[in-house]
Amino acid sequence: MHPFVTKTSLQWYVQLLIFFTVIRDISNSVTHYSIPEEMKEGSVVANLAADLSLDVTTLTKRKMRLDIIANKKYLDVNKETGELYIVEKIDREHICNTKWSLSCYLKLEVTLESPLRIFNIELEVLDMNDNAPQFRRDSIHLDISEATPKGERFSLSNAVDPDVGSNSVKTYHLSESEYFNIEVQTGRDGSKFADLILKTALDREKQAVHNLILTAEDGGKPARSGTVSIVVHVLDTNDNAPTFNNSIYNINLMENSPIGSLVLHLNATDLDEGSNSDLTYSYSLYTSEKTQETFNLNPSTGEITVKGMLNYEHFRIYDMEVIATDKGVNSLSGQCTIKILVEDMNDNHPEISIKSFQSPVSENIELQTVIAVVSVSDKDSGDNGVVDLHIPDNMPFKLRESSDNYYELVVSEPLDREKVPEYDITFTVTDRGSPPLSDNETMTLELLDVNDNVPQFSQSFYIIRVMENNAPGAPLSSLSAFDPDLHENQYLVYFILEKEIANTSMSMLFSINPENGNLYALKTFDYEIEKEFLFHIEARDSGSPPLSSNVTVHIIIVDQNDNTPVIVSPWRAHGSVVEEKIPRSTDKGSLVAKVIALDTDSVHNSRITYQFLQVTDASLFSLDQYNGEIRTMRMFSYKDPRHHRLIVVAKDNGEPALSATVTIKLSTVETAVKAYSDMTEMSLEYDIFSDINLYLVIGLGSVSFLLLITILVTIVLKCQNTKPSKSAPPSRNSVISERNSTIADSTLVSNDAYWYSLFLAETRKGKLVVRQPVPKGSRYIVSSIPRGTGQSETSGSAASTLQVGIQ
Numbered sequence: 001m002h003p004f005v006t007k008t009s010l011q012w013y014v015q016l017l018i019f020f021t022v023i024r025d026i027s028n029s030v031t032h033y034s035i036p037e038e039m040k041e042g043s044v045v046a047n048l049a050a051d052l053s054l055d056v057t058t059l060t061k062r063k064m065r066l067d068i069i070a071n072k073k074y075l076d077v078n079k080e081t082g083e084l085y086i087v088e089k090i091d092r093e094h095i096c097n098t099k100w101s102l103s104c105y106l107k108l109e110v111t112l113e114s115p116l117r118i119f120n121i122e123l124e125v126l127d128m129n130d131n132a133p134q135f136r137r138d139s140i141h142l143d144i145s146e147a148t149p150k151g152e153r154f155s156l157s158n159a160v161d162p163d164v165g166s167n168s169v170k171t172y173h174l175s176e177s178e179y180f181n182i183e184v185q186t187g188r189d190g191s192k193f194a195d196l197i198l199k200t201a202l203d204r205e206k207q208a209v210h211n212l213i214l215t216a217e218d219g220g221k222p223a224r225s226g227t228v229s230i231v232v233h234v235l236d237t238n239d240n241a242p243t244f245n246n247s248i249y250n251i252n253l254m255e256n257s258p259i260g261s262l263v264l265h266l267n268a269t270d271l272d273e274g275s276n277s278d279l280t281y282s283y284s285l286y287t288s289e290k291t292q293e294t295f296n297l298n299p300s301t302g303e304i305t306v307k308g309m310l311n312y313e314h315f316r317i318y319d320m321e322v323i324a325t326d327k328g329v330n331s332l333s334g335q336c337t338i339k340i341l342v343e344d345m346n347d348n349h350p351e352i353s354i355k356s357f358q359s360p361v362s363e364n365i366e367l368q369t370v371i372a373v374v375s376v377s378d379k380d381s382g383d384n385g386v387v388d389l390h391i392p393d394n395m396p397f398k399l400r401e402s403s404d405n406y407y408e409l410v411v412s413e414p415l416d417r418e419k420v421p422e423y424d425i426t427f428t429v430t431d432r433g434s435p436p437l438s439d440n441e442t443m444t445l446e447l448l449d450v451n452d453n454v455p456q457f458s459q460s461f462y463i464i465r466v467m468e469n470n471a472p473g474a475p476l477s478s479l480s481a482f483d484p485d486l487h488e489n490q491y492l493v494y495f496i497l498e499k500e501i502a503n504t505s506m507s508m509l510f511s512i513n514p515e516n517g518n519l520y521a522l523k524t525f526d527y528e529i530e531k532e533f534l535f536h537i538e539a540r541d542s543g544s545p546p547l548s549s550n551v552t553v554h555i556i557i558v559d560q561n562d563n564t565p566v567i568v569s570p571w572r573a574h575g576s577v578v579e580e581k582i583p584r585s586t587d588k589g590s591l592v593a594k595v596i597a598l599d600t601d602s603v604h605n606s607r608i609t610y611q612f613l614q615v616t617d618a619s620l621f622s623l624d625q626y627n628g629e630i631r632t633m634r635m636f637s638y639k640d641p642r643h644h645r646l647i648v649v650a651k652d653n654g655e656p657a658l659s660a661t662v663t664i665k666l667s668t669v670e671t672a673v674k675a676y677s678d679m680t681e682m683s684l685e686y687d688i689f690s691d692i693n694l695y696l697v698i699g700l701g702s703v704s705f706l707l708l709i710t711i712l713v714t715i716v717l718k719c720q721n722t723k724p725s726k727s728a729p730p731s732r733n734s735v736i737s738e739r740n741s742t743i744a745d746s747t748l749v750s751n752d753a754y755w756y757s758l759f760l761a762e763t764r765k766g767k768l769v770v771r772q773p774v775p776k777g778s779r780y781i782v783s784s785i786p787r788g789t790g791q792s793e794t795s796g797s798a799a800s801t802l803q804v805g806i807q
Helices: 007-028 289-294 671-676 694-720
Strands: 030-036 044-047 065-068 075-077 083-086 105-112 117-126 139-145 153-155 169-174 180-186 192-198 209-218 225-235 248-254 262-265 279-283 295-297 303-306 317-326 333-343 351-357 370-377 387-390 397-403 406-411 422-431 438-448 461-467 475-478 492-497 510-512 518-521 532-541 548-558 566-569 578-583 591-594 596-598 609-615 621-623 629-632 643-651 659-669 735-737 746-749 759-762 767-770 779-786 800-805
Touching (some): 030 044, 065 075, 169 192, 180 209, 192 209, 248 262, 289 295, 295 317, 351 422, 370 387, 370 397, 370 422, 461 475, 566 659, 578 591, 591 659, 609 621, 621 643
Parallel strands (some): 030 117, 139 225, 578 659
Antiparallel strands (some): 044 083, 065 105, 075 083, 105 117, 153 192, 169 209, 180 192, 209 225, 279 317, 295 303, 317 333, 370 406, 387 422, 397 406, 475 518, 510 518, 532 548, 566 596, 591 629, 609 643, 621 629, 643 659, 746 779, 759 767, 779 800
16 A cells, blocks of 8 residues: 555545446436337336336335426336336427427436436337328419410429328329319428419310319328318409499488498499409599588498488488499499489487376275376477377276377276285377387376275184193184285284173183284183183274274183092992992892992093992802993802992093992891891801701791781781871882883983982882982982993983982
8 A cells, every 4th residue: 555545545536436437327328218109198118127127126215216308297107116107198299399300309317316326218209190281271372364374383382291201291182173283392301392283274254263172191101181272263354344233223211311321332243353353433523512421432342321411301312423443454434323312200209298197096096086197299290290198008097188189197997905006107109100209108106005905814713622621821723814904904903702601701711912813711611611612703903994804713622531430329428338238039130239420521531331340259240331230140149148348440431541439338138127127137048958857847837937927917007007198208128119111121310419329220120219218308300211222321312201209
């Protein structure tokens, strides 16, 4: 090692050498690719990773990027695969727009880091035949004199093709023509163009215009082409003089024609072409200055227009002479005469003047009343000054002429503000000119409201159902009415027409809001006391005089199941048990007791059914669920107990159902004891004779017979001692009526609850039995309802009346 070279400086030289080596490698290595133009987006050009010997897995880590020098980004690199792909279609003609360059390149740079490496890439874009030849103009116009000799050349504009090489323009073709052909020429730069050659002399009188098609074709495969139309105009010599369509023109022109309005468009023709047929128009020396000041003649178009004001009263006829001259070298001319007659016109509009107009008016205004006075006028004369005035036909008004050109507007039909609150009356005046002129004036007539409509309820009869036990002050319904009038005539007040029911005024039961007609209940209603109300509500407006109408309101109280059934038979003190005694020898099917319950609710809620809640022996007693009759299902046996406890529940048909119960204590007694005394019941036992001596049987039978005879004698004596004038009231269990047809097989119903505590109807046997002593002079009226009719006991349907009197 050199003594002056240190270790640190050596490392610096090595690094510098590596840097220049890298720079040299970067600058010298250029990768070339060739692609055709117009490749689809996403197309893969090459795999840079493979071509540049790069590790695909490190491209992302090394932050690989692609830069396109001096151009937009047409390509990009996929860092996952290392593929170079198309991002946007490449148009070679756009990026290399020079016509003379056969080659077109894109300069690319691929840069990687860690370590830094830069790769130069040249992408050659190859031309495709994607452009057709185009001419600079759509058509080529040539003016050729008919005197032009054959063989004369005419230059034509060449076609341009943006493509290069063999794809550029190669040749031209001309459509078939008797007079022309082409010759294709090559320029110094290799471009192709064509000359038009006249091969036959032209004759303008035979054919004035020749239409040709020139086609340019390129050398691509397949070849593309473009066309241009060639229009050849044959120029003629000046050998024809101009002529007008008519030699004399008569024109009628209205006065006051606007300045600049067209009077006449002269049209002279010249069979020549070019400048030989171009004409100029002018007045002759015989046309007066007044005419030339009033009318203008356009020298180029031949149009005669109004230049000054025309007045029929001042000047009525204008004469003029017009000359048409061509622009040939030896100019030729023609002339015509024009006479203009000025006509009077309807140039003044009729006028309307409203002399008086009355608005607003009351809707009940009388017919034939004058609403307005109108005058009309027109400054024109003759028919142009005669005017007519009218109004629309669909209005309740008519015009009446009062004097010359004066009209009165009168009411012809009744007015109703509720149907039409106001009228826009348009007066139209029209003269009799041709065309007629008119003018109009619109006036608005407002109608004042009159109280001519009574309030109207939406219904003629209101049925309102109110559930009983309602809360006082609760709203029942809204009985609002409508009045089509306005302001105070439509302000309504509602009130109840007084009507007393059972010394009670309706205003004590109901209240109505006087402003909106909302109806309220002032008390709680009870269906069992009050079932319906019928009264009237009146609606009265605030007009003068006021108008009113009323509506009938029917309040129906709807029943609730709010009354518990009340058991009226068998009668008992509150909370006590009913005690009944029946003979032990009672037959099967005999009536033991009858439970009757009343419910003051409506028919549906008061339908009562009866059930055993508790029974000592279910095989001994039966209960009819509809009429409450308790009957024996069999005869008593010695095994049956003497005391029975029956609990019967009476349940109504409401929702929820309400019920009441009664407890009946039944005691069985011997027949003799029940009939004649209230002594303590004795037990009746049936002996079994299987092992008893015959003599004992005979002895007991004799004793029984003697006892029966004694009892019968005692009864007879007691009946003889009774005074016939004062009969004693029936005692307990006495039979008042036996086999009475009224009560047989029926149910007895009374409105007197006390009745059920006094009597028992054995309806199957036709007996009415006294339960306990009845006061003298008592009289009871009951209803008999046949059993099996399915009617409620309180309905009274299919019933007959039975009167019971106690003396």
